[in-house]
Amino acid sequence: xxxxxxxxxxxxxxxxxxxxxxxxxxxxxxxxxxxxxxxxxxxxxxxxxxxxxxxxxxxxxxxxxxxxxxxxxxxxxxxxxxxxxxxxxxxxxxxxxxxxxxxxxxxxxxxxxxxxxxxxxxxxxxxxxxxxxxxxxxxxxxxxxxxxxxxxxxxxxxxxxxxxxxxxxxxxxxxxxxxxxxxxxxxxxxxxxxxxxxxxxxxxxxxxxxxxxxxxxxxxxxxxxxxxxxxxxxxxxxxxxxxxxxxxxxxxxxxxxxxxxxxxxxxxxxxxxxxxxxxxxxxxxxxxxxxxxxxxxxxxxxxxxxxxxxxxxxxxxxxxxxxxxxxxxxxxxxxxxxxxxxxxxxxxxxxxxxxxxxxxxxxxxxxxxxxxxxxxxxxxxxxxxxxxxxxxxxxxxxxxxxxxxxxxxxxxxxxxxxxxxxxxxxxxxxxxxxxxxxxxxxxxxxxxxxxxxxxxxxxxxxxxxxxxxxxxxxxxxxxxxxxxxxxxxxxxxxxxxxxxxxxxxxxxxxxxxxxxxxxxxxxxxxxxxxxxxxxxxxxxxxxxxxxxxxxxxxxxxxxxxxxxxxxxxxxxxxxxxxxxxxxxxxxxxxxxxxxxxxxxxxxxxxxxxxxxxxxxxxxxxxxxxxxxxxxxxxxxxxxxxxxxxxxxxxxxxxxxxxxxxxxxxxxxxxxxxxxxxxxxxxxxxxxxxxxxxxxxxxxxxxxxxxxxxxxxxxxxxxxxxxxxxxxxxxxxxxxxxxxxxxxxxxxxxxxxxxxxxxxxxxxxxxxxxxxxxxxxxxxxxxxxxxxxxxxxxxxxxxxxxxxxxxxxxxxxxxxxxxxxxxxxxxxxxxxxxxxxxxxxxxxxxxxxxxxxxxxxxxxxxxxxxxxxxxxxxxxxxxxxxxxxxxxxxxxxxxxxxxxxxxxxxxxxxxxxxxxxxxxxxxxxxxxxxxxxxxxxxxxxxxxxxxxxxxxxxxxxxxxxxxxxxxxxxxxxxxxxxxx
Numbered sequence: 001x002x003x004x005x006x007x008x009x010x011x012x013x014x015x016x017x018x019x020x021x022x023x024x025x026x027x028x029x030x031x032x033x034x035x036x037x038x039x040x041x042x043x044x045x046x047x048x049x050x051x052x053x054x055x056x057x058x059x060x061x062x063x064x065x066x067x068x069x070x071x072x073x074x075x076x077x078x079x080x081x082x083x084x085x086x087x088x089x090x091x092x093x094x095x096x097x098x099x100x101x102x103x104x105x106x107x108x109x110x111x112x113x114x115x116x117x118x119x120x121x122x123x124x125x126x127x128x129x130x131x132x133x134x135x136x137x138x139x140x141x142x143x144x145x146x147x148x149x150x151x152x153x154x155x156x157x158x159x160x161x162x163x164x165x166x167x168x169x170x171x172x173x174x175x176x177x178x179x180x181x182x183x184x185x186x187x188x189x190x191x192x193x194x195x196x197x198x199x200x201x202x203x204x205x206x207x208x209x210x211x212x213x214x215x216x217x218x219x220x221x222x223x224x225x226x227x228x229x230x231x232x233x234x235x236x237x238x239x240x241x242x243x244x245x246x247x248x249x250x251x252x253x254x255x256x257x258x259x260x261x262x263x264x265x266x267x268x269x270x271x272x273x274x275x276x277x278x279x280x281x282x283x284x285x286x287x288x289x290x291x292x293x294x295x296x297x298x299x300x301x302x303x304x305x306x307x308x309x310x311x312x313x314x315x316x317x318x319x320x321x322x323x324x325x326x327x328x329x330x331x332x333x334x335x336x337x338x339x340x341x342x343x344x345x346x347x348x349x350x351x352x353x354x355x356x357x358x359x360x361x362x363x364x365x366x367x368x369x370x371x372x373x374x375x376x377x378x379x380x381x382x383x384x385x386x387x388x389x390x391x392x393x394x395x396x397x398x399x400x401x402x403x404x405x406x407x408x409x410x411x412x413x414x415x416x417x418x419x420x421x422x423x424x425x426x427x428x429x430x431x432x433x434x435x436x437x438x439x440x441x442x443x444x445x446x447x448x449x450x451x452x453x454x455x456x457x458x459x460x461x462x463x464x465x466x467x468x469x470x471x472x473x474x475x476x477x478x479x480x481x482x483x484x485x486x487x488x489x490x491x492x493x494x495x496x497x498x499x500x501x502x503x504x505x506x507x508x509x510x511x512x513x514x515x516x517x518x519x520x521x522x523x524x525x526x527x528x529x530x531x532x533x534x535x536x537x538x539x540x541x542x543x544x545x546x547x548x549x550x551x552x553x554x555x556x557x558x559x560x561x562x563x564x565x566x567x568x569x570x571x572x573x574x575x576x577x578x579x580x581x582x583x584x585x586x587x588x589x590x591x592x593x594x595x596x597x598x599x600x601x602x603x604x605x606x607x608x609x610x611x612x613x614x615x616x617x618x619x620x621x622x623x624x625x626x627x628x629x630x631x632x633x634x635x636x637x638x639x640x641x642x643x644x645x646x647x648x649x650x651x652x653x654x655x656x657x658x659x660x661x662x663x664x665x666x667x668x669x670x671x672x673x674x675x676x677x678x679x680x681x682x683x684x685x686x687x688x689x690x691x692x693x694x695x696x697x698x699x700x701x702x703x704x705x706x707x708x709x710x711x712x713x714x715x716x717x718x719x720x721x722x723x724x725x726x727x728x729x730x731x732x733x734x735x736x737x738x739x740x741x742x743x744x745x746x747x748x749x750x751x752x753x754x755x756x757x758x759x760x761x762x763x764x765x766x767x768x769x770x771x772x773x774x775x776x777x778x779x780x781x782x783x784x785x786x787x788x789x790x791x792x793x794x795x796x797x798x799x800x801x802x803x804x805x806x807x808x809x810x811x812x813x814x815x816x817x818x819x820x821x822x823x824x825x826x827x828x829x830x831x832x833x834x835x836x837x838x839x840x841x842x843x844x845x846x847x848x849x850x851x852x853x854x855x856x857x858x859x860x861x862x863x864x865x866x867x868x869x870x871x872x873x874x875x876x877x878x879x880x881x882x883x884x885x886x887x888x889x890x891x892x893x894x895x896x897x898x899x900x901x902x903x904x905x906x907x908x909x910x911x912x913x914x915x916x917x918x919x920x921x922x923x924x925x926x927x928x929x930x931x932x933x934x935x936x937x938x939x940x941x942x943x944x945x946x947x948x949x950x951x952x953x954x955x956x957x958x959x960x961x962x963x964x965x966x967x968x969x970x971x972x973x974x975x976x977x978x979x
Contacts, residue, residue, distance in 0.1 A: 019086045020047045020134050021103070022197070023127045025120030025150070027054040027142025029170025031066065033190050034140065038070040038089070040194035045201040047136070048084040049073075050091075050098070050105070052123050054142070057095035057110060064091045080107040098123045100130045120174075124150025133158035133254050136200075138193060139184075140164045142174035145380055149295075151183040156291050158254040160200065160261065162186045162193050181378065185262055203261050228268040232256065235275050236289070239282040242364050242417060244289055246440045255288045290365050291438070294332045296339050296377075296384040298433075299465060303343045305483040306429075310460050311347045314428050323356045325427045327454065329418040330435040331361035334372025334411075340431055341407050342393050354410055360424050360727065362416035369413050373734055375403035395836065405836045413734075414727035419443050423454040424727075425720035430455060433464035441470075448472045454720070455488040462486075540633035542620070545591055547571040550629060559604075559613075559634045571632070573684075578604050581676065582615060583632070590617035590630060601637065612637030756826075756847035759833060764788050764804055767842065776820070776847055788845075795820040795847070797828060804843045807832055811840060817850070825854040879954075879975040882961075885932050887912040890970060899977065901947035917943050917951050931960050932968055941978070953978050 026033055030053050055061050061077070067089060068075040075089040076082075078098065082105045084090065090105060092098045097108040097119050111117050120139075124147060127135045137154040139147045141164060151161050163184040166172035178184055186196055229252075233245045244252060256271070259281070265271045275281055297303055314324060324344070328337045341359050345352050363369055378400040382390055394401040418435070430451050436444050451461055452475040461476060463469070463484040469476045476486035539554030549569040560574045568574065575583050582602050590597040600614045614635040619628050750757065756773035758766060766784050773779055777793035789801055795818055803814055813831045820826065826847045833842035879899045882891035892907040900907070900915065916924045920943040927940060940956040957974040 020136050020201070021084055021100070021127060021131050022047050022049045022136040022138060023052065023120075023124050023150075023154075024049060024138045024140065025052045025124065025142070025147040025174070026140035027120075027144070027146065027171070027174060029141035030054075031063070032141070032170060033164060033168075034063075034067060035070045036190035037138075037140070037194050038067060038073075040191040041071065042194075042198050043071065043073050043087060045197060046086045047197065047201060048086055049089045050078075050084070050100075050123065050127075051089065052092045052098060052120050054119065054146070055092075055094035059094065061091070061094050067091060078105050078107065081105070092119065092123070099126045101126075102130065118146045118149075120147040121150040125153045128153035128157050128159060131159070133258065135159035136162070136197075138162040138164075139174050139178045140190065141169040141171050143171045144173050145177035145378065147174055148178045148181050148183065148378070148380060151178050152181065155183050155185075158258045160185055160258070162188060162196070164193070165189055177378070199264065200261060203264070203266070228272050229256070231272050232275065232285075235272075235282060236286060239279065240286050240364070242286070243420075246419075246443045247289075247438055248440055251291075251438055252289070255285065259285050259288060287365070287367070290332075290363075290368075294335045294434075296335045296381055297342075298336075298339075298384075299483075302462070302465075302483045303339060305480055305485060306340070306343050306462070307347045309480060310429060310462070310485060311344065313460070321356075323358050324429075325424070326359045326429045326431065327424050327427050328359065328361045328431045329363075329416070330432060331363050331368075331372060331413070332365070333368045334361065334375060334413070335377070336431065336433065337361040337372065337411050337413075338375065338393075338403050338407060341411055342389065345393070345407065354406060357410040359411045360724070361411060361413045362418065362727070363413075364415065364417045366415050369415050373408075373413050373731075375408050377401055377403075412728055412731045414730055416723070416727070418447055418450065422716070422719035422723040423450050424724050425454055425717060426456055427454050427459055428456055429460045429462065431462045433462065433467070436463060436467040444470060445472065448475065452476070452488060452491075453716070457488065457490060459488045460485055461488065538633045538635045540631055541571065543571050543587070543630050543632060545627055545630075547587060549574065553631075556634065558606075572680075576604060579615075580680065586615050586617050587630065587632065590619060594619060594628075758788070758845040759842065760788055760804060760845060761842045762808060762840075764801060766791075773847070776826075795826065803830055804845070807843050808840060818847075824849070825851045876974070878957075881907075881912070881973045881975065882970055883912045883973070884970045885928060885968070891972075896975070899946070899975070900944070915944055917945050919943065928971070931958065931971055934960075934968060944975070 024034070024037070034051060034053075051063065051067065053063065055063075064075050064077045071089065073087055073089050075091065077093050078090050082090070084100075084103050084105060093107070095110050097110055097117070099106045099108050100123070108122070124135075124137050127137070128150070135154045135157065136159055137147075137151045139151060139162070151163075155161050161178075161184050163175045163178050163186070165187055166175050166179070168189045169175050175187075179187060186193070188196060230245065233243065237243045256268070260266070260268070260271050263271070263274060263281070265274060275285070326340060326344075328340060331337045337359060341357075344357060344359075361369075361372065363372075376397060376399065381401060385394070390401060393404050393407055395404055418432075419439070432447075432451070436447065439447065448469055449472075452472075455461065460479065461469075463486070465484060467484060469486060474491060475489055477489050479485045479487045537554060539556040539559070541549045541553065541556060541560065542551040543549055547570055549571055559576060559579060560571075561576065563573055571587070572580050572584060579602070582599060586597050586599050596616065596618045598614065598616045601612045602615060603610045603612055614637060616633045616635065618631045618633070620631055621628070750768075750770045753770065754772050755770060756776045757770045758773050758777065758779075759768040761767050765787055766779075768784065769777075769779055776795060777791060779791065779793075783791060788804070797816075797818060803816075806812075807814055807830045811832045813829065815830075816828045818826050818828055827850050829846040829848065831844045831846075832840045833844050835841055876893060876895060879896035880891070880893040881889060881896055883889050889907050889910055889912055892902075892904045896907065897903055902910065913921060913924070924942060927937065927942075930937060937958050940958060942954060942956060943951055944954050945951050954975040955978050959972040959974075960968045961970045961972060963969040
């Protein structure tokens with residue numbers, strides 16, 4: 001998992017508010033949405049509400065007055081230092097930004113930078129940092145994307161997020177942006193949001209009466225219970241393959257409580273049932289657990305440290321052929337990876353060699369990896385990147401920006417669990433920020449050992465500002481304390497490189513810290529305990545089942561003295577001669593009975609007399625993998641036996657008659673002891689032989705162990721290499737799929753468009769062409785790769801090669817109009833062929849059919865001429881009449897109206913024969929027949945009859961109009977009355 005830490009979180013002493021705080025952001029159309037929300041919202045939710053809207057900095061806001069009409073809760077405009085109270089509504093004043101610290105609102109100055117004022121993002125970030133899981137964010141109607149990053153921050157700390165539905169928004173820009181980014185729990189109308197807030201207010205998760213309230217304790221106990229929580233871990237591990245049982249439980253509890261709140265569940269056992277019934281909820285919980293929050297160039301001074309400290313160090317005495325290998329585990333959606341890559345490109349400048357740069361990135365979240373591979377990010381990243389980096393390393397897309405191809409080519413993404421899977425190897429730098437803070441001690445130690453294994457000698461490790469290497473100082477040394485950059489230390493023994501920690505991590509063996517790592521108080525306590533043990537405790541030794549001494553406690557010199565000969569820690573070889581038999585019996589009995597054995601009043605020689613001591617053997621608790629050990633205590637007795645000479649004299653006086661018997665008994669006892677001593681010596685000789693054989697076996701075992709370690713090392717290296725190869729194969733498969741999709745899209749696009757397109761290489765050879773280009777330019781499939789000059793097309797393109805070369809050199813497009821052999825018109829467009837990394841590698845030739853455009857232009861000109869002619873005819877001083885050969889009148893000007901007395905509408909309904917008297921109709925019919933046959937008649941005189949019956953003589957000027965194929969279609973008569 002990858003996450004963005006919430007910087008500047010409140011200090012431990014500052015308790016969060018005991019009630020939820022709701023941040024509501026809106027822009028255009030927000031007044032209506034605010035009003036609907038407050039009207040539907042109960043006045044006793046126990047929450048505090050802060051309204052943030054884009055306001056004109058030069059005008060006084062009327063928002064508090066307007067909002068007070070929609071609710072009976074107090075509505076006030078924020079003043080500096082105002083604490084938030086429950087069941088109150090606070091409105092941000094214009095010309096400010098708003099911040100929150102320990103539940104108190106602070107007015108911040110409005111940024112002077114033009115276009116950078118994002119008050120909703122600013123406040124929601126501050127709300128998330130201050131209130132953590134008590135924060136609730138709501139985005140209502142508005143344009144652009146203000147609020148998207150702030151909602152991401154609230155969701156990262158376990159808060160609840162809402163967005164207004166796009167259908168109910170007057171302006172859907174802001175809701176659409178936050179919904180598309182995936183930072184929303186509920187998408188509702190303002191009225192529905194109010195209902196959901198009322199329900200949330202009644203949930204036990206939100207009813208924080210006091211920090212130590214009984215109700216809160218029950219909730220925490222419910223979530224933290226091992227039984228049901230472990231069931232959730234089992235379900236998650238089965239569904240996703242990730243074991244969260246060793247992650248930090250505080251974060252886990254917050255995420256589980258958050259999901260329970262969203263689904264209106266109060267008990268953990270009910271949530272377990274819900275997970276069993278709804279597998280999709282496992283995916284949602286998994287995404288919540290991972291906290292995929294990051295951004296470009298977070299903590300810019302850290303990347304400055306990379307460019308000025310780490311990268312120059314990696315290049316010292318480095319062979320040119322040795323590639324730089326970097327690993328970014330827990331990479332989330334790729335911003336961190338691409339930031340490291342950009343910093344590396346900026347460090348090398350124009351001398352960057354793509355073949356010698358390898359950046360591996362991994363995460364357990366497949367969705368995040370898929371997004372990282374695409375490298376497409378929203379427009380809001382320009383605030384983190386700056387104009388220069390955007391222009392150099394990004395390509396503008398319809399939805400935002402995409403990382404340029406050279407950067408994406410050096411970055412390889414893979415789905416990988418750093419706590420379990422084999423790591424990459426021979427790395428120069430590991431950049432792992434914001435992963436360790438979510439892992440428990442066991443996983444932290446495991447991951448650090450994995451990093452040590454994966455790095456080259458003197459490789460670098462960069463952690464987040466809130467992380468450290470802890471007690472693993474034997475493996476890493478500090479390089480840059482401020483930016484948390486460490487250098488790999490060589491070690492005598494290799495750290496554990498077990499790639500399957502989850503099966504053996506619990507229980508984890510307890511390690512006693514060294515004296516150097518203890519606090520002064522603990523050291524004083526240990527010294528006091530040692531002093532008490534030495535002064536008042538009986539001396540003793542800890543032995544194993546072979547009676548080898550493992551540890552001395554107290555002053556044992558009175559009972560144990562090294563014997564002459566080879567050095568040995570065997571208890572019987574080091575014990576006093578008069579204690580050997582008793583020790584053997586007592587220890588063997590304790591081993592046999594597996595319990596404590598005590599024997600009192602054992603007499604030992606001390607100076608010229610005897611002392612009684614007590615022996616006690618106590619078994620020590622054994623671990624699951626080791627045999628039990630034993631504590632042997634020597635307790636001094638209180639009785640001192642009298643001097644031997646005095647004792648003998650007294651006995652001789654009192655028991656003279658028993659001297660002989662005593663001597664016999666002493667002789668028997670001496671013989672028994674000598675016999676026992678011989679048996680002991682024989683046994684010791686046998687033991688020495690067995691010990692010798694055991695040493696030989698141990699030597700052989702050590703050799704086998706050494707060989708096994710070498711094989712294990714080779715196996716681990718092979719595992720790392722296989723993981724790297726699998727990652728590269730997966731990346732190649734992903735890119736091949738993308739390439740196949742792109743090729744399919746391109747092939748279908750080229751086949752579907754009816755355009756003749758030819759793509760030429762820089763040497764003017766054909767690279768690709770469309771089906772339409774086949775017919776027009778007389779191309780065949782075998783022409784791919786041939787020079788364009790060898791093609792004999794159906795259209796003559798003058799100076800084609802010179803034009804193409806000129807376009808490639810100058811990068812200035814050209815256009816020229818052409819005609820094919822059939823007289824059809826085309827326009828030729830020549831443009832440079834530009835690659836994704838902005839290199840010119842040829843030209844694109846497009847032929848567009850413009851014959852219809854040309855015909856339209858010709859008809860437009862004809863129509864225009866006819867319009868001009870009509871205007872001339874309309875205003876002529878002679879009567880003009882246009883008729884067809886069927887005697888239908890087509891046109892009639894104003895002078896004709898005056899001459900004949902018929903209006904234009906009446907004339908168009910007349911038969912032209914009615915204008916000719918009966919005596920002249922035969923001649924007019926003959927004239928029309930001559931004109932139909934194509935004979936030319938320039939002028940003609942005839943009789944005409946007006947509407948009032950008047951007959952008069954006219955002189956005709958005749959014009960015959962032809963149709964499209966050149967045949968006579970109509971006749972125009974220009975008539976003038978003659979006396």
